[in-house]
Amino acid sequence: QTAVQIYGSFDGGLRQTTNVDAAGNSRLSMGSTGTYNSNRIGFKGVEDLGGGMNGHFTLETGFNTGTGALNNATNQLFERTAAVGLGFGANSLDLGRQYTVAFKTIAAYDPFSYKYPGIALAVPATAGTRYNNDIQYTGTFGPVTARAEYALGEVAGDRTAGSNRAIGVNYANGPLALGGAYTQRFGDAPTDFRTKHWTVGGAYKFGPARLAVGYADQKAETAAGIDTTNKWYWVGLNYAISPAVEITPAFYRQKQGGGTGASGAATSLEGKKDLYMLSVTYAFSKRTNFYALIDQSRLDNALRVGGNAAANQDRQRDIAVGINHLF
Amino acid sequence: QTAVQIYGSFDGGLRQTTNVDAAGNSRLSMGSTGTYNSNRIGFKGVEDLGGGMNGHFTLETGFNTGTGALNNATNQLFERTAAVGLGFGANSLDLGRQYTVAFKTIAAYDPFSYKYPGIALAVPATAGTRYNNDIQYTGTFGPVTARAEYALGEVAGDRTAGSNRAIGVNYANGPLALGGAYTQRFGDAPTDFRTKHWTVGGAYKFGPARLAVGYADQKAETAAGIDTTNKWYWVGLNYAISPAVEITPAFYRQKQGGGTGASGAATSLEGKKDLYMLSVTYAFSKRTNFYALIDQSRLDNALRVGGNAAANQDRQRDIAVGINHLF
Amino acid sequence: QTAVQIYGSFDGGLRQTTNVDAAGNSRLSMGSTGTYNSNRIGFKGVEDLGGGMNGHFTLETGFNTGTGALNNATNQLFERTAAVGLGFGANSLDLGRQYTVAFKTIAAYDPFSYKYPGIALAVPATAGTRYNNDIQYTGTFGPVTARAEYALGEVAGDRTAGSNRAIGVNYANGPLALGGAYTQRFGDAPTDFRTKHWTVGGAYKFGPARLAVGYADQKAETAAGIDTTNKWYWVGLNYAISPAVEITPAFYRQKQGGGTGASGAATSLEGKKDLYMLSVTYAFSKRTNFYALIDQSRLDNALRVGGNAAANQDRQRDIAVGINHLF
Numbered sequence: 001q002t003a004v005q006i007y008g009s010f011d012g013g014l015r016q017t018t019n020v021d022a023a024g025n026s027r028l029s030m031g032s033t034g035t036y037n038s039n040r041i042g043f044k045g046v047e048d049l050g051g052g053m054n055g056h057f058t059l060e061t062g063f064n065t066g067t068g069a070l071n072n073a074t075n076q077l078f079e080r081t082a083a084v085g086l087g088f089g090a091n092s093l094d095l096g097r098q099y100t101v102a103f104k105t106i107a108a109y110d111p112f113s114y115k116y117p118g119i120a121l122a123v124p125a126t127a128g129t130r131y132n133n134d135i136q137y138t139g140t141f142g143p144v145t146a147r148a149e150y151a152l153g154e155v156a157g158d159r160t161a162g163s164n165r166a167i168g169v170n171y172a173n174g175p176l177a178l179g180g181a182y183t184q185r186f187g188d189a190p191t192d193f194r195t196k197h198w199t200v201g202g203a204y205k206f207g208p209a210r211l212a213v214g215y216a217d218q219k220a221e222t223a224a225g226i227d228t229t230n231k232w233y234w235v236g237l238n239y240a241i242s243p244a245v246e247i248t249p250a251f252y253r254q255k256q257g258g259g260t261g262a263s264g265a266a267t268s269l270e271g272k273k274d275l276y277m278l279s280v281t282y283a284f285s286k287r288t289n290f291y292a293l294i295d296q297s298r299l300d301n302a303l304r305v306g307g308n309a310a311a312n313q314d315r316q317r318d319i320a321v322g323i324n325h326l327f
Numbered sequence: 328q329t330a331v332q333i334y335g336s337f338d339g340g341l342r343q344t345t346n347v348d349a350a351g352n353s354r355l356s357m358g359s360t361g362t363y364n365s366n367r368i369g370f371k372g373v374e375d376l377g378g379g380m381n382g383h384f385t386l387e388t389g390f391n392t393g394t395g396a397l398n399n400a401t402n403q404l405f406e407r408t409a410a411v412g413l414g415f416g417a418n419s420l421d422l423g424r425q426y427t428v429a430f431k432t433i434a435a436y437d438p439f440s441y442k443y444p445g446i447a448l449a450v451p452a453t454a455g456t457r458y459n460n461d462i463q464y465t466g467t468f469g470p471v472t473a474r475a476e477y478a479l480g481e482v483a484g485d486r487t488a489g490s491n492r493a494i495g496v497n498y499a500n501g502p503l504a505l506g507g508a509y510t511q512r513f514g515d516a517p518t519d520f521r522t523k524h525w526t527v528g529g530a531y532k533f534g535p536a537r538l539a540v541g542y543a544d545q546k547a548e549t550a551a552g553i554d555t556t557n558k559w560y561w562v563g564l565n566y567a568i569s570p571a572v573e574i575t576p577a578f579y580r581q582k583q584g585g586g587t588g589a590s591g592a593a594t595s596l597e598g599k600k601d602l603y604m605l606s607v608t609y610a611f612s613k614r615t616n617f618y619a620l621i622d623q624s625r626l627d628n629a630l631r632v633g634g635n636a637a638a639n640q641d642r643q644r645d646i647a648v649g650i651n652h653l654f
Numbered sequence: 655q656t657a658v659q660i661y662g663s664f665d666g667g668l669r670q671t672t673n674v675d676a677a678g679n680s681r682l683s684m685g686s687t688g689t690y691n692s693n694r695i696g697f698k699g700v701e702d703l704g705g706g707m708n709g710h711f712t713l714e715t716g717f718n719t720g721t722g723a724l725n726n727a728t729n730q731l732f733e734r735t736a737a738v739g740l741g742f743g744a745n746s747l748d749l750g751r752q753y754t755v756a757f758k759t760i761a762a763y764d765p766f767s768y769k770y771p772g773i774a775l776a777v778p779a780t781a782g783t784r785y786n787n788d789i790q791y792t793g794t795f796g797p798v799t800a801r802a803e804y805a806l807g808e809v810a811g812d813r814t815a816g817s818n819r820a821i822g823v824n825y826a827n828g829p830l831a832l833g834g835a836y837t838q839r840f841g842d843a844p845t846d847f848r849t850k851h852w853t854v855g856g857a858y859k860f861g862p863a864r865l866a867v868g869y870a871d872q873k874a875e876t877a878a879g880i881d882t883t884n885k886w887y888w889v890g891l892n893y894a895i896s897p898a899v900e901i902t903p904a905f906y907r908q909k910q911g912g913g914t915g916a917s918g919a920a921t922s923l924e925g926k927k928d929l930y931m932l933s934v935t936y937a938f939s940k941r942t943n944f945y946a947l948i949d950q951s952r953l954d955n956a957l958r959v960g961g962n963a964a965a966n967q968d969r970q971r972d973i974a975v976g977i978n979h980l981f
Contacts, residue, residue, distance in 0.1 A: 004662075012421075029460070055939070057664045077723060078717055079723075096719050287374055395736030649749075
């Protein structure tokens with residue numbers, strides 16, 4: 001038997017969010033699957049098979065700080081990752097539930113590298129964070145990492161329905177990181193509605209700072225023959241004031257279009273979200289830090305809290321403080 | 328990465344309970360989340376941050392011996408504990424789902440130290456065993472341990488609704504242990520009904536024996552403007568016949584009042600429960616023991632098996648034997 | 655505290671199955687709790703208690719490769735095994751959810767030793783793979799292993815309802831392995847319908863080959879006063895072409911009888927299934943292998959895909975390839 005490694009991340013803190021309902025109330029909360037970093041406990045292992053080959057696996061569970069609950073209500077014990085694979089030198093072939101190609105590609109140019117996962121916008125929903133039944137290839141060629149995936153839909157008689165396909169590439173050389181990915185997703189049979197998503201971005205390090213910018217674009221066919229479009233832009237700066245203290249201002253914008261009504265009508269999907277974030281972290285150690293975040297959203301039309309109704313909130317602010325402990 | 332410690336307790340045995348239904352039938356069962364000691368498997372770790380400071384966490388799952396099922400049907404994977412915290416010398420601040428202050432306080436003067444958790448009465452239901460979204464402080468000052476907690480209700484616009492607050496103190500010096508705690512709990516908005524609970528007790532060791540006595544008192548506002556009152560008294564003696572064998576006789580009484588009807592009426596909450604327990608344990612090692620329990624309850628009115636109806640059972644007896652294995 | 659061992663098996667692959675619906679469609683799938691070997695992650699430990707005695711436990715979780723989901727929707731976190739026991743020399747007494755006596759007995763003469771668990775037929779459904787609330791004795795006497803179990807029904811006032819009882823014996827000496835088991839199961843109160851199941855079989859090793867043959871027979875009372883009968887026959891040959899490569903051809907037949915209608919009628923349970931399997935495995939190491947399977951079923955009447963309706967499929971073929979990684 002092997003030495004299985006147990007690892008994880010546990011985030012505990014408080015978050016105050018304004019305008020959470022039509023009355024404009026605020027809510028103070030602790031319950032979360034991780035405000036700064038997603039909570040997880042995982043089991044992983046690698047077996048050297050000789051000749052540059054290895055067998056490896058990861059099983060990773062997400063949970064809620066405030067309640068200890070699993071991070072989903074659909075019985076997915078290892079919802080965060082359940083994948084097994086073979087490595088061949090700098091290549092790997094992995095099967096199971098795992099992060100998408102688009103997610104891994106964007107990681108290189110998200111200002112927060114996916115911290116504040118429930119707040120920041122860098123992984124647009126429809127490109128997906130993870131796929132079920134995913135066959136994924138990763139190959140590293142010098143500064144280039146290339147990825148391709150095909151996630152089965154498992155529909156009888158229709159290999160397109162429910163499937164997801166993507167390719168992505170990252171380039172990392174010294175201070176420079178670039179990346180781009182293209183994803184196609186297909187809805188349920190028999191219509192197999194198609195969503196197309198692409199993203200591109202980069203980051204550059206200079207001294208104690210790192211600047212990251214990104215863009216993502218998506219066009220989704222929807223049930224009533226309507227396309228919904230989304231564009232996301234983001235830019236952020238990590239600045240290390242000292243070895244222990246880092247501040248990160250960042251800005252994200254989402255513009256959504258589509259729907260059948262005029263802008264602001266209940267049937268319109270048109271909307272805009274502008275998100276301003278400012279984070280400070282203090283590292284007690286490499287594994288434990290303190291974080292503080294303030295963010296402000298401005299929301300238009302369909303992207304307001306609660307949607308198009310005029311009474312709904314068009315602004316929201318979070319203040320969050322807590323600690324994150326890696327194990 | 329750290330060395331995560333895996334630990335737990337696994338209880339396997341048989342329990343025969345009389346008068347489990349209106350016909351007076353008995354039931355023989357194995358399925359239980361632990362008859363002598365609650366079943367659990369947990370993961371915990373501590374990281375030394377220097378200067379007397381540490382980061383620490385616990386994730387603990389409960390399960391059923393007979394079926395392997397999770398100890399709850401509400402998806403709470405780490406229902407027993409999910410808490411992360413920082414230690415500062417003899418002080419600790421912990422966030423998450425965790426044991427309540429009242430529970431930890433009473434542990435010092437429960438005859439069974441919470442063994443036989445489904446049978447003994449020392450942790451009255453409404454003071455709670457654990458809270459979600461709990462912020463808890465623990466400080467040790469020589470023989471005194473002080474605790475305070477505030478568990479968020481997370482209700483928008485109402486920080487009282489659903490919240491829980493408690494303070495407690497324990498004193499331990501040589502053979503003597505004393506403790507007391509006060510708890511306030513608040514129900515759902517908009518009524519925020521309040522429950523007040525306090526407890527006090529102590530234990531004293533003399534030679535191979537330890538005597539423990541305790542009292543708890545609770546007054547709960549209920550929906551129809553009715554207060555329900557409960558008082559619990561208990562006393563027990565642990566006696567080590569030999570290093571491996573211990574017997575524990577104990578007595579618990581619960582007196583309940585309230586409701587709108589006369590005593591014995593369906594709408595009355597008045598009732599009484601007297602519980603006599605006698606346990607014997609034999610330690611194969613520090614980690615594995617054999618246990619045997621016989622207990623007898625006398626139940627009046629609303630506390631009868633099934634409640635006030637005259638046909639319901641006013642006595643119940645358990646005989647339980649099994650092994651408990653710690654890992 | 656003890657050193658808890660973490661162990662498991664993770665299977666990732668693809669399976670193409672024909673005739674999965676009335677239209678005769680095929681389905682390509684990855685999602686599975688393990689095609690070649692059941693997916694699991696487990697925690698186990700043994701404590702030496704001295705004098706030939708030990709305490710031991712196992713907690714084992716099953717999961718789906720494609721989704722990371724738990725292997726059941728009924729909250730059974732340790733559905734695969736949750737058992738604690740004491741060992742006394744070559745004897746063991748175990749309590750909890752665990753493999754049945756019949757299952758353990760047949761393991762000695764199933765050609766695949768329970769590989770391809772969702773495809774091969776060697777563990778007939780009603781004798782059960784595991785029981786809840788099971789008390790099981792195992793004793794080894796030279797070449798003989800004897801087992802007996804009683805799984806509680808936990809029904810008040812009726813110790814027969816829902817209970818399961820079985821005895822089994824295995825003989826293993828040099829190249830020869832033999833076994834047989836008898837099981838009685840009882841349904842819900844008040845009828846306590848009884849199922850009787852027995853099985854016998856053996857295996858013989860000669861050089862690089864092992865031949866395994868088995869038989870199982872079952873008669874089940876059903877709700878309408880109807881007996882359903884089943885007979886299973888199987889034979890298979892494992893042949894090691896080289897130390898790393900093994901091929902296994904096997905044949906399984908199930909014959910079912912019962913129901914109230916004539917053969918082929920909707921109310922008839924009469925049916926037959928013939929299953930031809932051919933598996934090849936290549937071992938990268940002792941822990942990681944590649945597998946490929948082709949199998950073909952011929953199905954008659956009530957055992958057709960979808961049952962008795964004439965339109966339903968009477969043939970089905972699987973092609974499966976993948977890797978299995980033990981940890």
